[in-house]
Amino acid sequence: MTGVVTAVLFAMLAITGIAVTRMRDLFAAVMLAGIYSLVSAGLFVVMDAVDVAFTEAAVGAGISTVLMLGALALVGHKEAEPKRRPVLPLFVVVLTGGILVYGTSQIPPFGAPDNPAHLHVAPYYLEESDHDMGHIPNVVTSVLASYRGYDTMGETAVIFTAMVGVLLLLARGPLPRRVFHQGEWITVRPGTTREELEATLHEGDTEEAHDG
Amino acid sequence: MSGMLGMVNYWAVIVLMMVGFYTLIARGNLVKKLIGLNIFQTAVIMMYVSFGKITGATAPILIQSGDHGGGGAEHVVYSNPIPHVLMLTAIVVGVATLSVGLSLVVRINEAYGTVDEDEINRKDNGL
Numbered sequence: 001m002t003g004v005v006t007a008v009l010f011a012m013l014a015i016t017g018i019a020v021t022r023m024r025d026l027f028a029a030v031m032l033a034g035i036y037s038l039v040s041a042g043l044f045v046v047m048d049a050v051d052v053a054f055t056e057a058a059v060g061a062g063i064s065t066v067l068m069l070g071a072l073a074l075v076g077h078k079e080a081e082p083k084r085r086p087v088l089p090l091f092v093v094v095l096t097g098g099i100l101v102y103g104t105s106q107i108p109p110f111g112a113p114d115n116p117a118h119l120h121v122a123p124y125y126l127e128e129s130d131h132d133m134g135h136i137p138n139v140v141t142s143v144l145a146s147y148r149g150y151d152t153m154g155e156t157a158v159i160f161t162a163m164v165g166v167l168l169l170l171a172r173g174p175l176p177r178r179v180f181h182q183g184e185w186i187t188v189r190p191g192t193t194r195e196e197l198e199a200t201l202h203e204g205d206t207e208e209a210h211d212g
Numbered sequence: 213m214s215g216m217l218g219m220v221n222y223w224a225v226i227v228l229m230m231v232g233f234y235t236l237i238a239r240g241n242l243v244k245k246l247i248g249l250n251i252f253q254t255a256v257i258m259m260y261v262s263f264g265k266i267t268g269a270t271a272p273i274l275i276q277s278g279d280h281g282g283g284g285a286e287h288v289v290y291s292n293p294i295p296h297v298l299m300l301t302a303i304v305v306g307v308a309t310l311s312v313g314l315s316l317v318v319r320i321n322e323a324y325g326t327v328d329e330d331e332i333n334r335k336d337n338g339l
Contacts, residue, residue: 003308007299010224017231018305020235023249026241036315040254044257056254056303060254063307074318079244080331082240090234090237093230093238096230096233097226100230104222104223110262110265111268113269116319117295125294138272138274140297145305155301159304162309162312165315169316170318177321
């Protein structure tokens, strides 16, 4: 039964993913990416990762979608038609996929209880966290916040760095923009209206005519 | 037979990963590339969560004696919690990456007036 649910969810994910790739309207593509995240959250529940599932549903389907919509509001939502056939990308993708499938021949089978991953510290966490952490039932919480608390601290440092990066990139106000006109770059100060810009460009044209 | 069945899950994840990878390298629009990166990243997370799954096990939340059905608490098998913890971190870091990427796209749009890769190359080469 679990197998059927997993297969249906994987099929839905594949269809959504391919639709995202083919979609020319970026607004629709972002919405489909949100649906993709939500379906993958369902898949995580089937694979017992409930904490990952609700984080993916909240962060992947929620915050990511909002961030992308915010960016689309600034850059526009139409994608240009591709000019050439994607032969090389297809070749690279099929080759990479083939190598990865070949690599799975060395991976322990899915779901076996004696896989190496389950034999190291995981049994300790499952057996001792109830005693160590004072009866917190969720082992993921215990590991995240205490046994591997330094990982979480590092994650916070990464988020802080990302925030600094975003602020440096965006919080400087509008910057001088460069416009490409008749074979050369022209710097336009922020706050220039369209009429002023056109006047400047035409001025340049007449000067060129004088030079000629 | 069980060997084949045990690999199908990983192969499905690899297919999703390659869909994201294709979007990342074949599409010219920078926002579309970031969406592809997100799909790729979700597939990597699925791969790790697959490693933590044990057939017939339950989520790693301890069943206590007070819970209903708690009588058999000694015989419950839990899935591996470590991949889940690592992937929680990965999801949040992924959003941080996405936000930096999107701000770069917004700045590129301010500087070039376009977010299409071919267009940007054309302007860079002054053609």
